[in-house]
Amino acid sequence: MRLIEHKKEFRKALIEWYLREKRDLPWRRTSDPYSIWVSEVMLQQTRVDTVIPYYERFLSKFPTLADLAKAPEEEVLKMWEGLGYYSRGRNLQAGVREVVELYGSEIPQNRQEISKLKGVGPYTAGAVLSIAFGVPEHAVDGNVMRVMSRLLLIEEDIAIPKTKKIFESVIMELIDKKDPSSFNQGLMELGATICTPNPKCLLCPVRDFCEAFHEGRQHELPVKSKKTKMKTVPMQVFAIRNLQGKWLMKQRPEKGLLANMWDFPMIENDMNDVEDVVRIHFGMNVEHQKPLIDFKHIFSHLTWDMTSYVALTDEDAPEGYMFFSPEEVDGLPKAVPMQKIWTEAKRKEEKNSSE
């Protein structure tokens, strides 16, 4: 049965399956457009199971558009801590502030305007429009490209940006105008649970419409070129405590990797003696340095090979750095590598004081 000649039957099969089998997820229990927006941003390149607790905490802290708009940016970052892609959090708040200031706190209900909001790209625009407002717009993510590449035997390389336009066009031809929300979510649900990279075709509600299944080629799709060369950067990190029990930290730049997050003093691996490294790079003298924890932290495009130390100083903070009490350090937004080092530093302090 050719999908393109049986659109109505396809929509019916997909939507009925979705309404019957859909997972019970927090953002499917609300019709609040702001909440749905938050969920869509958190779900960018992030698994459902990872997002759920973040979604709950975030909306408890910022229940409405107005709450998020007026919050200090550092509180937003703190709520995003550990979720990754931290610019999403800052962009979401910027977008929310635009809605408050430019649109009278009403999220725009057309693609042209909603796409102007910070952090709202082609996917998120279509997702919020279709799910929150019932507007028949495409929401093409990785799931949808995988599902549609199989259903229609589309062999274009999905690693190339312009290939996505093909899928967006296809969805606009196929979408159910009466229930675009269930149609779009149905495709994503299918990609997440059945039409996975290793597909469970025998359970598929629309396999009769699937050209790849018909040809037995579902495992060949989608075609994706993409190969990344990852580099490894050796890093040395120093958790430095002063005589008042405060710890030395520095905020990262507002642009680039882990923007605005807080670090212990760190540098690319220097082969000099540890005390010399600290004196040369941070201009301070430390003593009693001891190894803390070594580990690798893998980003999308690079790996940090971490070596960390604890040390003691009686000097003032160098330019750009500040000392913080343990409670203050807890409250600062830190990426996972620093969290790991901080946890280990506290554990070691605890152990020393009990001896």
Next chain:
DNA sequence: AAATCGGGGAG
């Protein structure tokens, strides 16, 4: 078009 931007789960 390609690179950048996190972190984790699955095979």
Next chain:
DNA sequence: CTCCCAGATTT
């Protein structure tokens, strides 16, 4: 290990 996840932004 590799892949990839309800992608957006910058270069």
